[in-house]
Amino acid sequence: MGVARVVGWFLGILLVIASGVSNGASWIFITVQTHAPFYSPAKATAFADQPIQWQNRSRMIHTVTADGCRRGGYCVFDSGPIRPGAHYTISALPSGVYPYHCSIHPFMQGVLVVKPARLDAVASLGFRSAGQEGL
Numbered sequence: 001m002g003v004a005r006v007v008g009w010f011l012g013i014l015l016v017i018a019s020g021v022s023n024g025a026s027w028i029f030i031t032v033q034t035h036a037p038f039y040s041p042a043k044a045t046a047f048a049d050q051p052i053q054w055q056n057r058s059r060m061i062h063t064v065t066a067d068g069c070r071r072g073g074y075c076v077f078d079s080g081p082i083r084p085g086a087h088y089t090i091s092a093l094p095s096g097v098y099p100y101h102c103s104i105h106p107f108m109q110g111v112l113v114v115k116p117a118r119l120d121a122v123a124s125l126g127f128r129s130a131g132q133e134g135l
C-alpha cells in the first residue's frame with residue numbers, strides 16, 4: 001500500500017514536470033542580472049519559431065542589443081531600456097548566431113544561437129526536391 005502510494009505520487013510528479021516542459025519548451029527565458037553571467041544563460045539556444053524572453057531581475061535598467069547595432073551593421077534587435085522587473089520578448093528570429101550586449105553596460109554580453117525551426121527544415125527539403133525536378 002505504501003509503495004503504491006509512493007509510485008502514484010511519483011507518476012503524478014512526472015506528469016506535472018512533463019506538462020510543464022511541454023508548455024515551457026515553446027519559450028526561451030533569459031534572466032538579466034547585475035552579476036555574472038549578466039545574461040543567464042550567457043549562451044542560449046532556441047529554434048527559429050520559439051519566442052525568446054529576457055527578464056530583468058535586477059534593480060537597474062538594461063538593454064538587449066544585438067552587436068550589429070553597435071557596429072553599424074544589421075541591427076537585428078534592440079530592446080531599448082528594460083526597466084527593473086520588466087521583460088523584452090522576441091517572437092521569432094531567423095536562424096543564426098546573435099552576439100548581443102547591454103548598451104548601457106557594454107561589459108554585459110550574451111550570445112543567442114537560433115537553429116532552423118523543424119518546419120523550416122521540412123520545407124527546405126521539399127523545396128530542394130522540387131528544384132531538382134526542374135533541372
Ligand SMILES: [Cu+2]
Pocket residue numbers: 061062063102103104105108
Ligand atoms: Cu545593463
